[in-house]
Amino acid sequence: VERVVGRRTDPVTGKIYHMTFSPPETDEIAARLTQRADDTEEKVVTRLENYHKNLAPILEVYPDILVRVDGNRNKNEIYKKVKTLLSKREFKPINIVIAGAPASGKGTQCERIREDFGVVHLSTGDMLRA
Numbered sequence: 001v002e003r004v005v006g007r008r009t010d011p012v013t014g015k016i017y018h019m020t021f022s023p024p025e026t027d028e029i030a031a032r033l034t035q036r037a038d039d040t041e042e043k044v045v046t047r048l049e050n051y052h053k054n055l056a057p058i059l060e061v062y063p064d065i066l067v068r069v070d071g072n073r074n075k076n077e078i079y080k081k082v083k084t085l086l087s088k089r090e091f092k093p094i095n096i097v098i099a100g101a102p103a104s105g106k107g108t109q110c111e112r113i114r115e116d117f118g119v120v121h122l123s124t125g126d127m128l129r130a
Contacts, residue, residue, distance in 0.1 A: 001041055001044050001045070001048075002020070003018065003021070003102075003103035003104065003105075004039050004041075004044040004047075004102050004103040005039060005040065005041055005044065006018045006019040006020050006021070007019075007035070007036070007039050007103050008024075008033035008034065008035055009033065009034055009035075009036070010024070010029060010032060010033055011032060011033075011034055012032060016107060016108075017029075017033060018103075039103070044102055044103075047101075047102045048101055048102065051101050051102065052101075055099060058099070067085055069081050069082055069085070071100050071104050071105060075105055075108055075109070078105065078109060079109055079112050082109060082112075082113065083112075083113075083116060086113065086116075086117060096113065096119065098110055098113075106123075107123065110123070
């Protein structure tokens, strides 16, 4: 819940900050940050319930290719594990699905994967909100 409620977006650059874990570099940036309407404590409870309810059936479809990575660690540790796993894959094109609860760091990890592996990052959340 804390990760969602503290999340802010810079409307100028699109960069996502967290007021506690990854605060903006300057007061100027902090002053222009916005918060999504659904990044409230009340709404995140519903979002988390839906996430857990909807994830289980999806995971059942892909048991042979599913790889789980513990997302409750430092983002650099998480990415080190993800990069190691992806570097071992020897197939093209590559399709990767990153699933995680609201504000779990999916976007951060996806951008790093995009930069290192040259894949396209499509955020289903962004597409559904558009």
